[in-house]
Amino acid sequence: MPQRLGRYVVRRRIGNGAFATVWLAYDEQLDSPVAVKVLADNWTEDDHIRRRFQEEGRYLRKVESPHVVSVYDAGELDDGRPYLVMSYADQGTLADRLEVEGLTVAQAMEVVRQVGTGLQALHDRDIVHRDVKPANVLFRSVATHPGRGQSSDTTVRAMVGDLGLGRALDMSSRLTMVAGTPSYVAPEQARAEAPDARADQYSLAALAFMLLSGRPPYSHTSLIDAGNPGPLPSVSTPERPYTAGVDAVLHRGLAHDREERYPSVTEFVTALAAALGPAVEGSGVTEAWLPVDPDLTQPGPRPTSGPGGEPPPVSTQLPSRRRRAVLVAAAVALLGLGLGVTGGYAAQQALDDPPDPTFTDASGALSVTVPQAWDTVADDGWRPPNAESPATFAGLSVGETTDWSQGSEPHGVFVGLLPGEELPEQTPQHPECDSLDEVVNSEREGFPSSTTYYSDCPGGVTVERVAQVAGNRLLWVQVRCVDRATATAVLESVVARGL
Secondary structure, eight states: OOSEETTEEEEEEEEEOSSEEEEEEEETTTTEEEEEEEEOGGGTTOHHHHHHHHHHHHHHHHOOOTTBOOEEEEEEOTTSOEEEEEOOOTTOBHHHHHHHOOOOHHHHHHHHHHHHHHHHHHHHTTOOOOOOSGGGEEEEEEEEOOSTTSOOEEEEEEEEOOOSHHHHHHHHHSOOOOSSOTTTSOHHHHTTOOOOHHHHHHHHHHHHHHHHHSSOSOOOSSHHHHTSOOOOOOSOOSSSOOOHHHHHHHHHHTOSSGGGSOSSHHHHHHHHHHHHGGGTTTSOOOTTOSOOOGGGSOOOSOOOOOGGGOOOOOOOOOOOHHHHHHHHHHHHHHHTOOOOOSSHHHHHHHHOSSOOOEEEOTTSSEEEEOOTTOOEEEOSOBOOTTOSSSOOBOEEEEESSTTTTTSSSOOEEEEEEEEOSSOOSOOOOOTTSSEEEEEEEEEETTEEEEEEEEEEETTEEEEEEEEEEETTEEEEEEEEESSHHHHHHHHHHOEEOOO
């Protein structure tokens, strides 16, 4: 762990992935905690990724809104990696809050209002967010000052985070096929049409629908489904009935044709507040509209120099289980990974030290990041069963044991290239698993992929993915691990080069 990033004293790592790491740090000059996001060193030489990373900072810097994550500073480390100094979201994300407890109607409306304010600030600067979802709504505690001579209180503020570094990385690797989250993405965006501000309005309306009803308007598993959504159900449930006016507002915000939506996010939010009327008015919503978690507002005491002028050792004490989930969710949102997880592999990546290792095959074509316990490697290639010659193709196996794919408990991952101009009709089957959960078919830049998820397997879950990564090359990935969150993170860390 570095002691400093620029002038910022590092406290601890609060999140890391294949493309960036977020550190909790301390700004000694301003006496304040900050989040420092650093580009991963394996992307330093990629000019396109560096440019997108820096553009995210410029976009955020242009927007002056308390409901958009702020960028305070930017710089470059001695090794050439750029970094962004951002707001520290000490109260986690909306996704994390929803895992712990639901929101009242008044609280849901306030989330929509604050997120809508942040989105409108982006739109006023001609910036489209493109990935509005619970994991990208961050919460931060701020002090309020009711009046001169009165003591200050603390309230929670919702902010929009992640302006899309992950999508730029999708384009580079060709392996992460989802651009936007299917349950919240606008149909035109899912169809790869150029999105505008009305795409964000659709996503915000989908978020509002979920907060009010407890379920998303659609349960799409792929962008293909999201591009052709069916009839929209009513937002009302037996537990939470709403008027026809609320349905009408949400149906307009979620119109399949963007020309039929509201002219702006602000008008959508205003209409929804008016339709909810009686459910919100007189609800007692105050500045403390969402409970502050006091244990998360304390990043630690102000740094003081130890012997020799060096900062003292950083505490390794971990927060409680629930606190840990909140911190991980905030870190994942800042990284733009879009994983939608707050435990399992994400928790391990965010809190274990040292960071999880990345392995590369002997040819340098394939790499994957895996949990610490996976340290047995075979990296000298393989001969695919469909190969017409004895040629060896790039292949990489990393697991807990050398025979992880045969054992009943050990975990691991295999990544390999093989010849092929189209996806096979069927991926390897797993009769040892009790449940085939789903098959997700996606497409990115004309390259299709198919991912099959199995659960109730010996040792946890098994996932098979086959993806077209070039005109005559397929990528095959098999993961066996303890849970789906771990499998997802391993899948999304795979990188193929030279294609």
